[in-house]
Amino acid sequence: MANQKTAFVSQQLIGPSPAPAGQVGATAWIRKNLIATPKDVLLTIISLAALAYVLPGIVQWLFIDAVWTGSDRTVCLSAAQGGAIADGQVGACWAFVGAKFQQFIFGRYPSAEQWRPMLVMIMFVLLLVPMLMPKAPFKGLNALLLFVVLPVVAFFLLTGGFGLPHVETSSWGGLMVTLILSFFGIAVSLPVGILLALGRRSTMPVIKMLCVIFIEVIRGIPLITVLFMASVMLPLFLPDGWTFDKLLRALVGVSIFSSAYMAEVIRGGLQSIPKGQFEGADSLGLSYVQKMRLIILPQTIKLVIPGIVNTFIGLFKDTSLVSIIGMFDLLGIVTLNLSDSNWATPVTAVTGLIFAGFVYWIFCFGMSRYSHFMEKHLDTGHKH
Structure with missing residues (x-):
């Protein structure tokens, strides 16, 4: 009798059902944030029109017409200004x-000593990343190294301790x-x-x-x-x-x-x-x-x-x-x-x-x- 009663009892919990297709994903986000009401639709259209008007020119100036390499100002000047750019608009001077x-x-x-601030930066990142991770272990030791030990070591490294040039x-x-x-x-x-x-x-x-x-x-x-x-x-x-x-x-x-x-x-x-x-x-x-x-x-x-x-x-x-x-x-x-x-x-x-x-x-x-x-x-x- 007991076996007959327990035969109808599930031995495993039923998992949660997936969310409706219309409530998740990019389509749901667009429907909720961009076209939820007539006012949202109007503002979305105006925003897209403004971006379509402004964005191409910005991209053109920042990247397409930009100058990426060169040794002096002439690479960022047009021919009319005495530079190296023959024609077209002069873009950003990267x-x-x-x-x-x-x-x-x-x-x-000093260029020859720039490895010292780079080393300090690497140590800072290595200590900061686990400090920002909630589940990372040894938080107390991490905080001690980051806020007490690292500043002392960085001071001597950057200023010239440990036998380094000042x-x-x-x-x-x-x-x-x-x-x-x-x-x-x-x-x-x-x-x-x-x-x-x-x-x-x-x-x-x-x-x-x-x-x-x-x-x-x-x-x-x-x-x-x-x-x-x-x-x-x-x-x-x-x-x-x-x-x-x-x-x-x-x-x-x-x-x-x-x-x-x-x-x-x-x-x-x-x-x-x-x-x-x-x-x-x-x-x-x-x-x-x-x-x-x-x-x-x-x-x-x-x-x-x-x-x-x-x-x-x-x-x-x-x-x-x-x-x-x-x-x-x-x-x-x-x-x-x-x-x-x-x-x-x-x-x-x-x-x-x-x-x-x-x-x-x-x-x-x-x-x-x-x-x-x-x-x-x-x-x-x-x-x-």
Whole structure:
């Protein structure tokens, strides 16, 4: 009898049914995003018409009529201008970018020693990639190597430790300086911003007042002013005979500025945490540090990931302002090379600025996409 009853019970779970054909794929995406309503259809038609009008000319100038190789300005000039192009429209001068590429990446770092920043970059990528992978093991060791060991090793490699020739930071430039400033600013601003946000919500009046003054003063002045203060006023507080390297002054100024903005982002997340979370942590007998580390801050950071990444993106682009104090990041070194008379053409400046803008876009877009990935990965509110 028992065998007869169990014969009608399936021994395997039935798998989920596939989604309807009309709900997945490119056709479903087009129907949902481009032609869902009459207004969407109209806007799609207008957008496609605008692209059809503008895009061919842009592609023609950027790629088809572009000059890719050459040793001087004549390859990017028409015959009427005394150049090598016999007829047709003069396109982008990518030969200029190719000729100056090493300077755009390393600045005036000696060519024979450029293997050192390249080695630092390789180590940075090898440590950063597993750090960004949620399921990668040994996160603690990875963070220690990335945020503590790597900066020390990079400092001695780039400046001239380990018996290597010394290279002044005044020779550094290009994308290398942009990445150094951004990485240092990001690595410092997040923990300092968390401390400032917690201090602003503190019940101790002195700590709260100091944090409020710091945040409001820094947020009330532009980054250029902060950089000038770090470059000019910071050495005045040092003992006689002491000095700060110009790069270090820029690092301090960028870190101070970004920390103040990061503090407000974190404070907004702290205010969005329900009061019951604090009370629940207190009922468990957790100390203040345990409550923040285990209960409050993980939820806060998950909520404000868009704001954090937005601050990081702004910081990455704002590093171009260090040219005010005589340092040349990517945009600064591109602008500096535009004055080279050997490459002075009507299209050189536009081509160089397009290259710089494209590099900035790649990094900023990458950070934005990773932000979306982390939001989806940490979005556990509706999962069962």
